[in-house]
Amino acid sequence: MKERRKFPRLETDKAKIIWRKEGTFDNLDSSRNISGGGICLETGQEGIQKEDLLSLNIALPGEKLIDCKARVAWVVEIEKEDGPKYLFAVEFIDISAEDREKIKQLVEKSSSK
Numbered sequence: 001m002k003e004r005r006k007f008p009r010l011e012t013d014k015a016k017i018i019w020r021k022e023g024t025f026d027n028l029d030s031s032r033n034i035s036g037g038g039i040c041l042e043t044g045q046e047g048i049q050k051e052d053l054l055s056l057n058i059a060l061p062g063e064k065l066i067d068c069k070a071r072v073a074w075v076v077e078i079e080k081e082d083g084p085k086y087l088f089a090v091e092f093i094d095i096s097a098e099d100r101e102k103i104k105q106l107v108e109k110s111s112s113k
Contacts, residue, residue, distance in 0.1 A: 006036075006037055007035035007036035007037040007104065007107070008035060008107055008108070008111060009033045009034060009035035009107065010033060010034055010035070010106065010107040010110050010111060011032070011033045012031055012032075012033065012034060012110070013030045013031060013032065014030075014031070014060075014061050015030065015031035015034050015039065015058055015059065015060050015061075016028065016029075016030055016031075016058075016059040017029050017030070017031060017039065017041055017056055017057070017058055017059070018056070018057040018059075019041070019054050019055065019056050019057075020054065020055050021047075021048070021052055021053070021054055022053070024047075027043060027045050029041045029042060029043045029045075030042070032087065034103060034106070034107065035103070035104075035107060036092075036100050036101075036103050036104040036107065037091060037092060038070065038073065038089055038090050038091040038092050039056075039058070039070070039089070039090055039092075040087060040088070040089040040090075041087070041088055041089075041090070042078075042085055042086070042087050043085065043086050043088070044083070044084075044085055044086070045086070046084075046086070048072060048075050048086055048088050049072065049075060050072050050073065050074055050075055051071060051072060052071070052072040053069065053070070053071055053072075053093075054069070054070050054071075054072065054090060055067075055068075055069060056068050056069070056070050056090070058103075060102065060103070060106055061106075063102055063106075066095070066099040066102065066103070067099075068092050068094055068095035068096075068099065069092070069093050069094035069095070070090035070091060070092050070093055070094075071090060071091050071093050072088055072089070072090055073088075073089045073090060073091050074088065074089050075087070075088040076088070
């Protein structure tokens with residue numbers, strides 16, 4: 001099967017993400033993986049649905065906070081010892097070229113180690 005991704009991704013829990021859906025409180029979660037095109041998160045927060053629009057603040061190690069908008073691409077419920085969790089992936093839909101480049105450079109730098 002051919003890879004459909006436009007951007008290589010980095011498996012990491014080092015990016016901390018504050019995300020919010022309109023009309024809800026801020027949520028703080030860690031990344032599962034990240035690329036120049038989007039990010040995958042694990043959360044205990046219910047109610048995330050495919051196509052939801054989110055505001056994100058992404059804290060990458062050693063970088064300024066990245067503010068962007070994203071659309072939920074998929075959501076999967078997973079069972080953990082402490083109860084249900086949700087994996088969800090978002091696609092960046094409003095991110096500056098400079099911030100996307102910072103993410104791409106982080107992925108490239110980490111992948112070449």
